Amino acid sequence: MGDQVRQTVAVIGGGSWATAIVKMLSEQDIKINWWLRSVSDIKHITKYHRNPSYLSTAKINLNKVNPTNDLKASVRDASILIIVIPAAFVAEAISDLSQTDLKGKRIVSSIKGMVPDENLLITDYLKKHFRVEHHDLAVISGPCHAEEVAMERQSYLTVASEDEDFALQLADLLRCHYISVTTNTDIYGVEYSAVIKNIVSIACGIAHGLNFGDNFQAVLVSNALSEIKDFLDAVSQKERDINASAYLGDLLVTAYSQFSRNRTFGNMIGRGYSVKSAQMEMEMIAEGYYAAKSIHEIKQEFEIELPIIETVYHILYEKISPIIEFQILKDKLK
Incomplete structure:
Protein backbone atom coordinates (compact mmCIF):
# COMPACT_ATOMS: atom_id res chain seq x y z
CA MET A 1 0.00 0.00 0.00
CA ASP A 186 -16.74 8.05 29.84
CA ILE A 187 -14.36 10.66 28.46
CA TYR A 188 -14.57 13.00 31.47
CA GLY A 189 -14.33 10.19 34.01
CA VAL A 190 -11.24 8.70 32.37
CA GLU A 191 -9.62 12.11 31.93
CA TYR A 192 -10.27 13.33 35.47
CA SER A 193 -9.26 9.99 36.96
CA ALA A 194 -5.92 10.18 35.16
CA VAL A 195 -5.39 13.67 36.57
CA ILE A 196 -6.22 12.75 40.17
CA LYS A 197 -4.20 9.53 40.27
CA ASN A 198 -1.06 11.61 39.68
CA ILE A 199 -1.82 13.62 42.83
CA VAL A 200 -2.34 10.36 44.72
CA SER A 201 0.96 9.08 43.38
CA ILE A 202 2.68 12.13 44.85
CA ALA A 203 1.04 11.31 48.18
CA CYS A 204 2.35 7.74 47.93
CA GLY A 205 5.83 9.04 47.21
CA ILE A 206 5.71 11.43 50.16
CA ALA A 207 4.57 8.56 52.41
CA HIS A 208 7.51 6.46 51.23
CA GLY A 209 9.90 9.37 51.77
CA LEU A 210 8.57 9.70 55.33
CA ASN A 211 9.20 5.96 55.90
CA PHE A 212 5.57 4.91 56.04
CA GLY A 213 5.35 1.26 55.04
CA ASP A 214 3.34 -0.96 52.70
CA ASN A 215 0.49 -1.31 55.20
CA PHE A 216 -0.08 2.44 55.22
CA GLN A 217 0.22 2.76 51.46
CA ALA A 218 -2.40 0.05 50.90
CA VAL A 219 -4.87 2.03 53.00
CA LEU A 220 -3.81 5.28 51.33
CA VAL A 221 -4.51 3.90 47.84
CA SER A 222 -7.83 2.30 48.79
CA ASN A 223 -8.99 5.60 50.30
CA ALA A 224 -7.76 7.41 47.20
CA LEU A 225 -10.02 5.30 45.00
CA SER A 226 -12.96 6.45 47.10
CA GLU A 227 -11.85 10.07 46.64
CA ILE A 228 -11.66 9.60 42.88
CA LYS A 229 -15.17 8.12 42.85
CA ASP A 230 -16.58 10.94 44.99
CA PHE A 231 -15.02 13.56 42.74
CA LEU A 232 -16.17 11.91 39.51
CA ASP A 233 -19.70 11.44 40.82
CA ALA A 234 -19.81 15.14 41.69
CA VAL A 235 -18.48 16.57 38.42
CA SER A 236 -19.69 13.99 35.89
CA GLN A 237 -22.76 11.98 36.81
CA LYS A 238 -22.34 8.99 34.54
CA GLU A 239 -22.52 5.28 35.24
CA ARG A 240 -19.00 3.85 35.48
CA ASP A 241 -17.18 0.90 37.01
CA ILE A 242 -14.55 2.56 39.21
CA ASN A 243 -12.77 -0.81 39.53
CA ALA A 244 -12.05 -0.94 35.77
CA SER A 245 -8.47 -0.63 34.60
CA ALA A 246 -8.93 2.95 33.36
CA TYR A 247 -9.60 4.03 36.94
CA LEU A 248 -8.29 1.57 39.53
CA GLY A 249 -5.64 0.06 37.25
CA ASP A 250 -4.20 3.43 36.26
CA LEU A 251 -4.19 4.49 39.91
CA LEU A 252 -2.31 1.36 40.99
CA VAL A 253 0.41 1.49 38.35
CA THR A 254 1.13 5.15 39.10
CA ALA A 255 1.01 4.71 42.86
CA TYR A 256 3.36 1.73 43.01
CA SER A 257 5.60 1.72 39.93
CA GLN A 258 9.30 2.53 39.93
CA PHE A 259 8.68 4.35 36.64
CA SER A 260 6.17 6.82 38.13
CA ARG A 261 7.65 10.31 37.98
CA ASN A 262 4.92 11.63 40.29
CA ARG A 263 5.80 9.04 42.91
CA THR A 264 9.48 9.92 42.50
CA PHE A 265 8.67 13.61 42.91
CA GLY A 266 6.62 12.90 46.05
CA ASN A 267 9.37 10.72 47.49
CA MET A 268 11.81 13.60 47.17
CA ILE A 269 9.37 15.96 48.89
CA GLY A 270 8.94 13.45 51.71
CA ARG A 271 12.72 13.25 52.10
CA GLY A 272 12.97 17.00 52.56
CA TYR A 273 13.46 18.43 49.07
CA SER A 274 11.75 21.71 48.26
CA VAL A 275 9.36 21.68 45.32
CA LYS A 276 11.79 23.68 43.19
CA SER A 277 14.81 21.52 44.00
CA ALA A 278 12.85 18.32 43.33
CA GLN A 279 11.66 19.64 39.97
CA MET A 280 15.17 20.70 38.98
CA GLU A 281 16.73 17.37 39.93
CA MET A 282 14.06 15.31 38.13
CA GLU A 283 14.33 17.26 34.85
CA MET A 284 10.89 15.82 34.00
CA ILE A 285 7.39 17.11 34.60
CA ALA A 286 5.33 15.66 37.45
CA GLU A 287 1.80 16.45 36.24
CA GLY A 288 0.40 15.92 39.73
CA TYR A 289 2.08 19.10 40.98
CA TYR A 290 -0.06 21.33 38.77
CA ALA A 291 -3.09 19.07 39.08
CA ALA A 292 -3.14 19.39 42.87
CA LYS A 293 -3.89 23.11 42.61
CA SER A 294 -6.47 22.67 39.85
CA ILE A 295 -8.40 19.90 41.61
CA HIS A 296 -8.22 21.78 44.93
CA GLU A 297 -9.82 24.82 43.29
CA ILE A 298 -12.45 22.79 41.42
CA LYS A 299 -13.50 20.89 44.54
CA GLN A 300 -14.35 24.18 46.26
CA GLU A 301 -17.48 24.25 44.08
CA PHE A 302 -18.69 20.90 45.44
CA GLU A 303 -19.40 19.68 48.95
CA ILE A 304 -16.98 16.76 48.90
CA GLU A 305 -14.17 15.78 51.24
CA LEU A 306 -10.89 14.88 49.54
CA PRO A 307 -8.37 14.61 52.41
CA ILE A 308 -5.56 13.03 50.38
CA ILE A 309 -5.82 15.68 47.66
CA GLU A 310 -5.91 18.42 50.29
CA THR A 311 -2.88 16.97 52.07
CA VAL A 312 -0.81 17.11 48.88
CA TYR A 313 -2.05 20.62 48.12
CA HIS A 314 -1.11 21.89 51.60
CA ILE A 315 2.38 20.41 51.33
CA LEU A 316 3.13 21.63 47.81
CA TYR A 317 1.44 25.03 47.80
CA GLU A 318 1.13 26.11 51.42
CA LYS A 319 4.54 24.68 52.36
CA ILE A 320 3.20 22.85 55.39
CA SER A 321 5.53 20.16 56.73
CA PRO A 322 4.87 16.72 55.19
CA ILE A 323 5.28 15.15 58.64
CA ILE A 324 2.58 17.37 60.14
CA GLU A 325 0.20 16.87 57.22
CA PHE A 326 0.56 13.09 57.23
CA GLN A 327 0.01 12.93 61.00
CA ILE A 328 -3.31 14.68 60.35
CA LEU A 329 -4.09 12.54 57.30
CA LYS A 330 -3.48 9.17 58.97
CA ASP A 331 -6.35 9.80 61.37
CA LYS A 332 -8.72 10.51 58.46
CA LEU A 333 -8.00 7.28 56.59
CA LYS A 334 -10.06 4.17 57.19
Whole structure:
Protein backbone atom coordinates (compact mmCIF):
# COMPACT_ATOMS: atom_id res chain seq x y z
CA MET A 1 0.00 0.00 0.00
CA GLY A 2 1.62 3.28 -1.02
CA ASP A 3 2.13 6.32 1.19
CA GLN A 4 -0.42 8.30 -0.81
CA VAL A 5 -3.31 6.15 0.43
CA ARG A 6 -2.10 5.41 3.94
CA GLN A 7 -3.85 7.14 6.81
CA THR A 8 -1.76 9.85 8.43
CA VAL A 9 -1.67 10.43 12.18
CA ALA A 10 0.17 13.35 13.78
CA VAL A 11 1.78 12.92 17.20
CA ILE A 12 2.52 16.22 18.92
CA GLY A 13 5.19 15.95 21.60
CA GLY A 14 8.72 14.65 22.04
CA GLY A 15 8.72 13.10 25.51
CA SER A 16 8.76 9.50 26.68
CA TRP A 17 5.03 8.86 26.34
CA ALA A 18 4.93 10.51 22.91
CA THR A 19 7.82 8.27 21.87
CA ALA A 20 5.94 5.22 23.17
CA ILE A 21 2.81 6.18 21.21
CA VAL A 22 4.85 6.65 18.04
CA LYS A 23 6.29 3.16 18.58
CA MET A 24 2.81 1.65 19.01
CA LEU A 25 1.38 3.41 15.97
CA SER A 26 4.30 2.35 13.81
CA GLU A 27 3.17 -1.26 14.22
CA GLN A 28 0.32 -0.32 11.82
CA ASP A 29 0.44 0.41 8.10
CA ILE A 30 0.06 4.16 8.50
CA LYS A 31 2.13 7.32 8.15
CA ILE A 32 3.07 9.16 11.35
CA ASN A 33 4.04 12.82 11.38
CA TRP A 34 5.91 13.25 14.64
CA TRP A 35 6.33 16.83 15.86
CA LEU A 36 9.19 17.47 18.29
CA ARG A 37 10.39 20.87 19.47
CA SER A 38 14.08 19.92 19.57
CA VAL A 39 15.88 20.16 16.23
CA SER A 40 18.87 18.26 17.62
CA ASP A 41 16.61 15.39 18.71
CA ILE A 42 15.07 15.27 15.23
CA LYS A 43 18.53 15.07 13.65
CA HIS A 44 19.51 12.28 16.04
CA ILE A 45 16.31 10.32 15.36
CA THR A 46 16.79 10.73 11.61
CA LYS A 47 20.34 9.40 11.84
CA TYR A 48 20.11 6.76 14.59
CA HIS A 49 16.38 5.88 14.69
CA ARG A 50 16.18 6.62 18.43
CA ASN A 51 15.04 9.55 20.57
CA PRO A 52 18.21 10.60 22.45
CA SER A 53 16.34 12.49 25.18
CA TYR A 54 13.55 10.08 26.10
CA LEU A 55 12.99 6.34 25.86
CA SER A 56 16.17 5.87 23.86
CA THR A 57 15.80 2.07 23.89
CA ALA A 58 12.79 2.32 21.55
CA LYS A 59 13.74 1.98 17.89
CA ILE A 60 11.84 4.31 15.55
CA ASN A 61 10.70 2.95 12.17
CA LEU A 62 11.51 5.81 9.81
CA ASN A 63 9.76 4.02 6.95
CA LYS A 64 6.57 5.08 8.69
CA VAL A 65 7.63 7.95 10.94
CA ASN A 66 8.43 11.47 9.76
CA PRO A 67 10.07 13.52 12.56
CA THR A 68 9.62 17.28 12.09
CA ASN A 69 9.56 20.57 14.02
CA ASP A 70 7.10 22.15 11.58
CA LEU A 71 3.88 21.98 13.57
CA LYS A 72 1.49 23.19 10.86
CA ALA A 73 2.99 20.81 8.30
CA SER A 74 2.75 17.88 10.71
CA VAL A 75 -1.01 18.34 11.16
CA ARG A 76 -1.89 19.42 7.61
CA ASP A 77 -2.40 15.98 6.05
CA ALA A 78 -3.27 14.15 9.28
CA SER A 79 -6.80 12.95 9.94
CA ILE A 80 -6.07 12.32 13.64
CA LEU A 81 -3.90 14.39 15.99
CA ILE A 82 -2.60 12.88 19.23
CA ILE A 83 -1.36 15.53 21.65
CA VAL A 84 1.22 14.31 24.17
CA ILE A 85 2.67 17.41 25.85
CA PRO A 86 2.75 18.21 29.59
CA ALA A 87 -0.49 20.04 30.36
CA ALA A 88 1.31 23.12 31.69
CA PHE A 89 2.86 23.69 28.26
CA VAL A 90 0.03 22.73 25.91
CA ALA A 91 -1.24 26.28 25.38
CA GLU A 92 2.20 27.53 24.36
CA ALA A 93 3.09 24.49 22.27
CA ILE A 94 0.02 24.62 20.03
CA SER A 95 -0.43 28.40 20.01
CA ASP A 96 0.64 28.58 16.35
CA LEU A 97 -2.30 26.41 15.33
CA SER A 98 -5.65 27.97 14.46
CA GLN A 99 -9.21 26.72 14.44
CA THR A 100 -8.83 26.35 10.69
CA ASP A 101 -5.79 24.09 11.12
CA LEU A 102 -7.84 21.70 13.28
CA LYS A 103 -11.10 21.89 11.37
CA GLY A 104 -12.38 18.49 10.29
CA LYS A 105 -9.73 16.63 12.27
CA ARG A 106 -10.19 14.29 15.20
CA ILE A 107 -8.15 15.25 18.23
CA VAL A 108 -6.85 12.90 20.92
CA SER A 109 -5.41 13.87 24.28
CA SER A 110 -2.94 11.53 25.92
CA ILE A 111 -2.15 14.10 28.60
CA LYS A 112 -2.80 13.23 32.23
CA GLY A 113 -3.01 16.77 33.51
CA MET A 114 -4.96 20.01 33.39
CA VAL A 115 -4.21 23.41 31.88
CA PRO A 116 -3.14 25.53 34.89
CA ASP A 117 -4.86 28.82 35.70
CA GLU A 118 -7.85 27.90 33.55
CA ASN A 119 -8.27 24.57 35.41
CA LEU A 120 -9.40 22.94 32.18
CA LEU A 121 -9.12 19.36 31.05
CA ILE A 122 -7.32 19.18 27.72
CA THR A 123 -10.53 18.23 25.90
CA ASP A 124 -12.31 21.24 27.39
CA TYR A 125 -9.38 23.47 26.45
CA LEU A 126 -9.61 22.27 22.84
CA LYS A 127 -13.36 22.88 22.77
CA LYS A 128 -13.02 26.36 24.26
CA HIS A 129 -10.06 27.68 22.27
CA PHE A 130 -10.23 25.70 19.02
CA ARG A 131 -13.97 24.98 18.78
CA VAL A 132 -13.34 21.25 18.40
CA GLU A 133 -16.62 19.34 18.53
CA HIS A 134 -17.01 16.97 21.47
CA HIS A 135 -17.65 13.95 19.22
CA ASP A 136 -14.29 14.62 17.52
CA LEU A 137 -12.41 14.25 20.80
CA ALA A 138 -10.93 11.22 22.54
CA VAL A 139 -8.49 10.45 25.34
CA ILE A 140 -5.90 7.72 25.75
CA SER A 141 -5.29 6.48 29.28
CA GLY A 142 -3.54 3.61 31.02
CA PRO A 143 -2.62 1.71 33.01
CA CYS A 144 0.58 1.90 31.02
CA HIS A 145 4.14 3.18 31.44
CA ALA A 146 6.22 4.24 28.45
CA GLU A 147 9.26 2.31 29.67
CA GLU A 148 7.42 -1.01 29.48
CA VAL A 149 6.09 -0.17 26.01
CA ALA A 150 9.69 0.31 24.89
CA MET A 151 10.47 -3.18 26.23
CA GLU A 152 7.35 -4.54 24.50
CA ARG A 153 6.00 -5.88 27.77
CA GLN A 154 2.29 -6.70 27.72
CA SER A 155 0.45 -3.45 28.41
CA TYR A 156 -3.12 -2.15 28.43
CA LEU A 157 -4.67 1.10 27.28
CA THR A 158 -8.12 2.61 27.54
CA VAL A 159 -9.50 4.83 24.80
CA ALA A 160 -12.51 6.96 25.73
CA SER A 161 -14.73 8.97 23.42
CA GLU A 162 -18.42 9.78 23.30
CA ASP A 163 -18.26 8.63 19.68
CA GLU A 164 -17.94 4.85 20.04
CA ASP A 165 -16.88 4.40 16.41
CA PHE A 166 -14.03 6.87 16.87
CA ALA A 167 -12.93 5.08 20.05
CA LEU A 168 -12.88 1.74 18.21
CA GLN A 169 -10.96 3.25 15.28
CA LEU A 170 -8.34 4.68 17.61
CA ALA A 171 -8.12 1.41 19.54
CA ASP A 172 -7.33 -0.42 16.28
CA LEU A 173 -4.49 2.03 15.58
CA LEU A 174 -2.90 1.43 18.99
CA ARG A 175 -3.49 -2.31 19.35
CA CYS A 176 -0.58 -4.65 18.59
CA HIS A 177 0.99 -7.85 19.88
CA TYR A 178 2.06 -6.22 23.16
CA ILE A 179 -0.75 -3.64 23.54
CA SER A 180 -4.34 -4.48 24.43
CA VAL A 181 -6.95 -1.73 24.20
CA THR A 182 -10.42 -1.35 25.68
CA THR A 183 -12.87 1.45 24.95
CA ASN A 184 -15.57 3.32 26.80
CA THR A 185 -17.65 6.49 26.47
CA ASP A 186 -16.74 8.05 29.84
CA ILE A 187 -14.36 10.66 28.46
CA TYR A 188 -14.57 13.00 31.47
CA GLY A 189 -14.33 10.19 34.01
CA VAL A 190 -11.24 8.70 32.37
CA GLU A 191 -9.62 12.11 31.93
CA TYR A 192 -10.27 13.33 35.47
CA SER A 193 -9.26 9.99 36.96
CA ALA A 194 -5.92 10.18 35.16
CA VAL A 195 -5.39 13.67 36.57
CA ILE A 196 -6.22 12.75 40.17
CA LYS A 197 -4.20 9.53 40.27
CA ASN A 198 -1.06 11.61 39.68
CA ILE A 199 -1.82 13.62 42.83
CA VAL A 200 -2.34 10.36 44.72
CA SER A 201 0.96 9.08 43.38
CA ILE A 202 2.68 12.13 44.85
CA ALA A 203 1.04 11.31 48.18
CA CYS A 204 2.35 7.74 47.93
CA GLY A 205 5.83 9.04 47.21
CA ILE A 206 5.71 11.43 50.16
CA ALA A 207 4.57 8.56 52.41
CA HIS A 208 7.51 6.46 51.23
CA GLY A 209 9.90 9.37 51.77
CA LEU A 210 8.57 9.70 55.33
CA ASN A 211 9.20 5.96 55.90
CA PHE A 212 5.57 4.91 56.04
CA GLY A 213 5.35 1.26 55.04
CA ASP A 214 3.34 -0.96 52.70
CA ASN A 215 0.49 -1.31 55.20
CA PHE A 216 -0.08 2.44 55.22
CA GLN A 217 0.22 2.76 51.46
CA ALA A 218 -2.40 0.05 50.90
CA VAL A 219 -4.87 2.03 53.00
CA LEU A 220 -3.81 5.28 51.33
CA VAL A 221 -4.51 3.90 47.84
CA SER A 222 -7.83 2.30 48.79
CA ASN A 223 -8.99 5.60 50.30
CA ALA A 224 -7.76 7.41 47.20
CA LEU A 225 -10.02 5.30 45.00
CA SER A 226 -12.96 6.45 47.10
CA GLU A 227 -11.85 10.07 46.64
CA ILE A 228 -11.66 9.60 42.88
CA LYS A 229 -15.17 8.12 42.85
CA ASP A 230 -16.58 10.94 44.99
CA PHE A 231 -15.02 13.56 42.74
CA LEU A 232 -16.17 11.91 39.51
CA ASP A 233 -19.70 11.44 40.82
CA ALA A 234 -19.81 15.14 41.69
CA VAL A 235 -18.48 16.57 38.42
CA SER A 236 -19.69 13.99 35.89
CA GLN A 237 -22.76 11.98 36.81
CA LYS A 238 -22.34 8.99 34.54
CA GLU A 239 -22.52 5.28 35.24
CA ARG A 240 -19.00 3.85 35.48
CA ASP A 241 -17.18 0.90 37.01
CA ILE A 242 -14.55 2.56 39.21
CA ASN A 243 -12.77 -0.81 39.53
CA ALA A 244 -12.05 -0.94 35.77
CA SER A 245 -8.47 -0.63 34.60
CA ALA A 246 -8.93 2.95 33.36
CA TYR A 247 -9.60 4.03 36.94
CA LEU A 248 -8.29 1.57 39.53
CA GLY A 249 -5.64 0.06 37.25
CA ASP A 250 -4.20 3.43 36.26
CA LEU A 251 -4.19 4.49 39.91
CA LEU A 252 -2.31 1.36 40.99
CA VAL A 253 0.41 1.49 38.35
CA THR A 254 1.13 5.15 39.10
CA ALA A 255 1.01 4.71 42.86
CA TYR A 256 3.36 1.73 43.01
CA SER A 257 5.60 1.72 39.93
CA GLN A 258 9.30 2.53 39.93
CA PHE A 259 8.68 4.35 36.64
CA SER A 260 6.17 6.82 38.13
CA ARG A 261 7.65 10.31 37.98
CA ASN A 262 4.92 11.63 40.29
CA ARG A 263 5.80 9.04 42.91
CA THR A 264 9.48 9.92 42.50
CA PHE A 265 8.67 13.61 42.91
CA GLY A 266 6.62 12.90 46.05
CA ASN A 267 9.37 10.72 47.49
CA MET A 268 11.81 13.60 47.17
CA ILE A 269 9.37 15.96 48.89
CA GLY A 270 8.94 13.45 51.71
CA ARG A 271 12.72 13.25 52.10
CA GLY A 272 12.97 17.00 52.56
CA TYR A 273 13.46 18.43 49.07
CA SER A 274 11.75 21.71 48.26
CA VAL A 275 9.36 21.68 45.32
CA LYS A 276 11.79 23.68 43.19
CA SER A 277 14.81 21.52 44.00
CA ALA A 278 12.85 18.32 43.33
CA GLN A 279 11.66 19.64 39.97
CA MET A 280 15.17 20.70 38.98
CA GLU A 281 16.73 17.37 39.93
CA MET A 282 14.06 15.31 38.13
CA GLU A 283 14.33 17.26 34.85
CA MET A 284 10.89 15.82 34.00
CA ILE A 285 7.39 17.11 34.60
CA ALA A 286 5.33 15.66 37.45
CA GLU A 287 1.80 16.45 36.24
CA GLY A 288 0.40 15.92 39.73
CA TYR A 289 2.08 19.10 40.98
CA TYR A 290 -0.06 21.33 38.77
CA ALA A 291 -3.09 19.07 39.08
CA ALA A 292 -3.14 19.39 42.87
CA LYS A 293 -3.89 23.11 42.61
CA SER A 294 -6.47 22.67 39.85
CA ILE A 295 -8.40 19.90 41.61
CA HIS A 296 -8.22 21.78 44.93
CA GLU A 297 -9.82 24.82 43.29
CA ILE A 298 -12.45 22.79 41.42
CA LYS A 299 -13.50 20.89 44.54
CA GLN A 300 -14.35 24.18 46.26
CA GLU A 301 -17.48 24.25 44.08
CA PHE A 302 -18.69 20.90 45.44
CA GLU A 303 -19.40 19.68 48.95
CA ILE A 304 -16.98 16.76 48.90
CA GLU A 305 -14.17 15.78 51.24
CA LEU A 306 -10.89 14.88 49.54
CA PRO A 307 -8.37 14.61 52.41
CA ILE A 308 -5.56 13.03 50.38
CA ILE A 309 -5.82 15.68 47.66
CA GLU A 310 -5.91 18.42 50.29
CA THR A 311 -2.88 16.97 52.07
CA VAL A 312 -0.81 17.11 48.88
CA TYR A 313 -2.05 20.62 48.12
CA HIS A 314 -1.11 21.89 51.60
CA ILE A 315 2.38 20.41 51.33
CA LEU A 316 3.13 21.63 47.81
CA TYR A 317 1.44 25.03 47.80
CA GLU A 318 1.13 26.11 51.42
CA LYS A 319 4.54 24.68 52.36
CA ILE A 320 3.20 22.85 55.39
CA SER A 321 5.53 20.16 56.73
CA PRO A 322 4.87 16.72 55.19
CA ILE A 323 5.28 15.15 58.64
CA ILE A 324 2.58 17.37 60.14
CA GLU A 325 0.20 16.87 57.22
CA PHE A 326 0.56 13.09 57.23
CA GLN A 327 0.01 12.93 61.00
CA ILE A 328 -3.31 14.68 60.35
CA LEU A 329 -4.09 12.54 57.30
CA LYS A 330 -3.48 9.17 58.97
CA ASP A 331 -6.35 9.80 61.37
CA LYS A 332 -8.72 10.51 58.46
CA LEU A 333 -8.00 7.28 56.59
CA LYS A 334 -10.06 4.17 57.19
